[in-house]
Amino acid sequence: MAQIVLTASAPPVPVSCNYGAKPWNKSVLLCSSRQYASTSSSSLSITSFGGRSLRIVESKANATAAEAAASSEGFDEVAEGQLVSYSWADNKPSDRDPPRKMKGKSRLFTIGLVTAWYSSNIGVLLLNKYLLSNYGFKYPIFLTMCHMTACSLLSYVAIAWMKMVPMQTIRSRVQFLKIMALSLVFCVSVVFGNISLRYLPVSFNQAIGATTPFFTAVFAYLMTLKKEAWLTYLTLVPVVTGVVIASGGEPSFHLFGFLICIAATAARALKSVLQGILLSSEGEKLNSMNLLLYMAPIAVVFLLPATLIMEENVVGITLALARDDVKIIWYLLFNSTLAYFVNLTNFLVTKHTSALTLQVLGNAKGAVAVVVSILIFKNPVSVTGMMGYTLTVFGVILYSEAKKRSKS
Incomplete structure (x- = not known):
């Protein structure tokens, strides 16, 4: 299981998103197997980690894409001044996968x-x-x-x-x-x-x-x-x-x-x-x-x-x-x-x-x-x-x- 540690030093970008039945306003971190992104208070920036990077979903229009991707790719929240860790499976079965x-x-x-x-x-x-x-x-x-x-x-x-x-x-x-x-x-x-x-x-x-x-x-x-x-x-x-x-x-x-x-x-x-x-x-x-x-x-x-x-x-x-x-x-x-x-x-x-x-x-x-x-x-x-x-x-x-x- 590979792991990334990301420090959110800048204030988070407020995001309007519907995930499931519950609407919420938070910064959403959407993970894919190829790209990841971090944010600053004014614009979207890409930070590369070993050929991979993190991407932020910034608007409600992208909520559907976020929800669809989250089910297969996973996401986490970025909170201000907090150390956030993210893990991905590298095609290995997760602990939550059925045996x-x-x-x-x-x-x-x-x-x-x-x-x-x-x-x-x-x-x-x-x-x-x-x-x-x-x-x-x-x-x-x-x-x-x-x-x-x-x-x-x-x-x-x-x-x-x-x-x-x-x-x-x-x-x-x-x-x-x-x-x-x-x-x-x-x-x-x-x-x-x-x-x-x-x-x-x-x-x-x-x-x-x-x-x-x-x-x-x-x-x-x-x-x-x-x-x-x-x-x-x-x-x-x-x-x-x-x-x-x-x-x-x-x-x-x-x-x-x-x-x-x-x-x-x-x-x-x-x-x-x-x-x-x-x-x-x-x-x-x-x-x-x-x-x-x-x-x-x-x-x-x-x-x-x-x-x-x-x-x-x-x-x-x-x-x-x-x-x-x-x-x-x-x-x-x-x-x-x-x-x-x-x-x-x-x-x-x-x-x-x-x-x-x-x-x-x-x-x-x-x-x-x-x-x-x-x-x-x-x-x-x-x-x-x-x-x-x-x-x-x-x-x-x-x-x-x-x-x-x-x-x-």
Whole structure:
């Protein structure tokens, strides 16, 4: 650790600077690896120390630069008539740097979270497909109700008992009505998505689902008149074109399943736009775990009568199936638990990674799900269909990049 000793013999130059949230008027010494400076009462002078020197930030206009540099380069205060010492690291780890073992553990923890996120997402998707198509359990509304019941119970356990996040309360009747509206749209998206899996292979289902950004942009414009940059809209062309190509080359294409899947994708996008509109005020914002805690029971209330009316005697049929094959009960329990872990791991990955990392991981997740589903279910895939899906994913990546640039 190299060290400099600087004597401040002249009166300090008063500096107006905001560092963090606290405004203060003091002389600020900003250190860089190449230049240091000392001051006199009237002007800025440079004093060289072994090829290095000290630089003073003199005005409020430079406060932002001082704050940015201070985080990586360090600073100290120069007080009148006081001996001031300054140290720099010479590329050696500081005592305050996290130990390498902790960094390694943090990296392993993040990798574990991403693995759990991928596994739960792909697992619940494949198990839904197996139950609704291959196993012959043709009750998507009841299956969704099982998912929402599990989300209700496990959300309460995670928040109220395990204290994973602080519990947020509903503050008004208006806020409750907004959450009800979100829950209804959420139900439609999940139920329609499960229905589409009865008719479409997972690979094609994921290709259609990748068009979510297109519907999000459309609903954002229609409901908020929010316009994106022309480049952002341009990137949606390959997203839609890819799905058109994939549809034409899909050997297992089913028109009803295709339309239902489009509706599910649109409902998913509508839910995200509505959430931004309805819960936009600071007093109404809920984190995703608390939002699920309130949405899931409301969804069960919506789904219960729909199940009884549209899937008559489903409970009796399920019990009859269980007498012949008890594995159906374990499938439903495991699938419902996975449905909750999709939401939990999504929240944790969002919390522990950057927005850019999340975008990249999200784009890759769909491609991984397609490959895994093809390997498991052996559904036929054409070269045209794969080209269309690849074009769609490429368009989504371009869209994410365009959105990021428009915000910067």
